[in-house]
Amino acid sequence: MTSGDDSYEFNDEQLLRYSRQIMLPAFDIAGQSRLATSRVLVIGMGGLGSPVALYLAAAGVGTLHLVDFDEVDLSNLQRQIVHTLAGIGNKKVDSAKETIAQINPDTNVIAQAARLEGERLLEAVTEADVVVDATDNFSSRFAINAACVRSKTPLVSGAAIRMEGQVSVFDVRNGDAPCYQCLYSDISEEQLTCSEAGVMAPLVGIIGSVQAMEVVKLISGMGQALIGKLLILDAMTMEWRTMRLKKDPLCKVCSSDA
Template sequence: MNDEQLLRYSRHILLSQMDIEGQQRLLDSHVMIIGLGGLGAPVSMYLAASGVGHLTLVDDDVVELANLQRQIVHTHKNIGRKKVDSAFEQLHALNPDIAIDMIDERLDKPAMLAASRHVNVIVDCTDNFETRFFLNEISRENQIPLVSGAAIRFDGQVTVYDPRQADSPCYRCLYEDKGELQETCSESGVFAPMLAMIGGTQAAETLKLLAKIGTPLTGRLLLLDGLSMSWREIKLKPDPSCPVCADSHHHE
C-alpha cells in the first residue's frame, strides 16, 4: 500500500481485527455484484469505498426515474443510461483506486461459470427467484461464497451460503424451485432505507469473508421487520435431499 492508500483506508487499518493484513486482503480481492438496483447500489458503493480491489458489475437494465427513490448509486442525470455505466461513473468517482469490469447482458451458465471462476465472493442483489437459483448453482459449482439479500415493503432478509463449508445449506435448500408467484418492488413497493440496511449487511458480510474476520452469517438467516425495527435470526440446515448440494454434504 502506498501513502495515499494508507490514509484512504486508515479507519479500517485502525481496527485490530482488520489491520493492514485485512485491508490488503480486500485490495487483493475480486467481487462480482449481480444486480445494480436497490441492494446493488449500497453494496457496490461500500465495497468500492472499502477498497475491494476488483469489482465486476453485472446488470442488463437501464436507469429509470422510479429507481432513484432507493438505487442511490444512480443519479437523475443518468436516467436512460445502462445501469453498469451509471454505477461505474459513481464508483470510479468515489474510488479511482480500484478496477471495475462491467457486464451488461444476461450470461448463460457456461459464460457465467467462466466469468466468475476467479471471483472471491458473489453478491446476489437480484430480485427474482430464477436468477437466485441460477447464482446458487454457479456458487456451488465454482465453490464461491454467495452473499444473499432481499427486501420488499418493510421486510428484508440476508444470509451467506458458503459451499466451502460442509455444513452450509444452499439457496435451494430453503426454497423449492416451483416457479411460484413472486412479488416485486414494482408491484408491492419497498421502503427505501430497507435496501440500505440489507445491502449494508451484505457489504459487511462480504468484507468479513474477504478479510477473514468475525463470524459469517453462514447457516443463519437474518429477518428484518422495518416497521417494528426488529431483527430475528433463523438457523438454517442443509436439506439432505437438496438436488443442488446434497451430494457435497458428509452423510453421517
C-alpha cells in the same frame, strides 16, 4: 475464510484513505490487503446492488465486476443510490461505474451490461472471490446459487420487499453448510417483486449494507459470517430475527446425490 493476498503495498494516500479500517485490530493491514487484491461479483445494480457496490468500493475492494442488463429510469432513483439524474437512460452498470470512480478511483470496475446465464454465469462466478446476489427474482437467484455451488464460491444473498428484508451467506466449502436452494426448495415463481409490491427506500440500503459487511468479513477473515443463518428484518418495528438454516440432504443442487 479469506481471499486475496495479504502482501499488497499501499502508498501514503491509500493508507490515509483506509486508516479508519486498518486501525481495527481484527482487520489491520492484512485485511485491507486482502480487500485490495480481491475480486467481487455483484449481480444486480438496483436497490441492493447500489449500496453494496458503493461500500465495497469505498472499503477498498480491488476489483468489482458489476452485472446488470437494465437501464436507469426515474423510478429507480427513489432507492438505487448509485445512480443519478444524469444517468437516466444509461446502462446501470455504466452509471454505477461513473459514481464509483468519484468515490474510489483505485477500484477496478468491470461493467458488464448483460444477463449472465449458463457457462457465462459460471465463468464469472468462478473468477470471483465472493459473489453478491442483488437480484429481485427467484430464477436468477437459483441460477446464481447453482453456479456458486458448482464453483465453490461463497455467495452473499439479500432480498428486500415492502418493509421486510433478509440476508444470508451460503458457502458450500463448509460441507455442513446449506445452499440457497436448501432454503427455498419449494418456492413458487409467482412471488412478487419490488415493482409489483413496493419497497421503502432505506430498507434496501440497510440490507445492502449488511451484504457489503458480510463480503468484507468473508474476504478479510474478520468475525463470523452468516453461514447457516438467515438474518431477517421487520422494518415496521425495526426488529431483527436470526433463523438457523440446515443443509437439505435431498437438495437437488448441493446434496451428495445432486
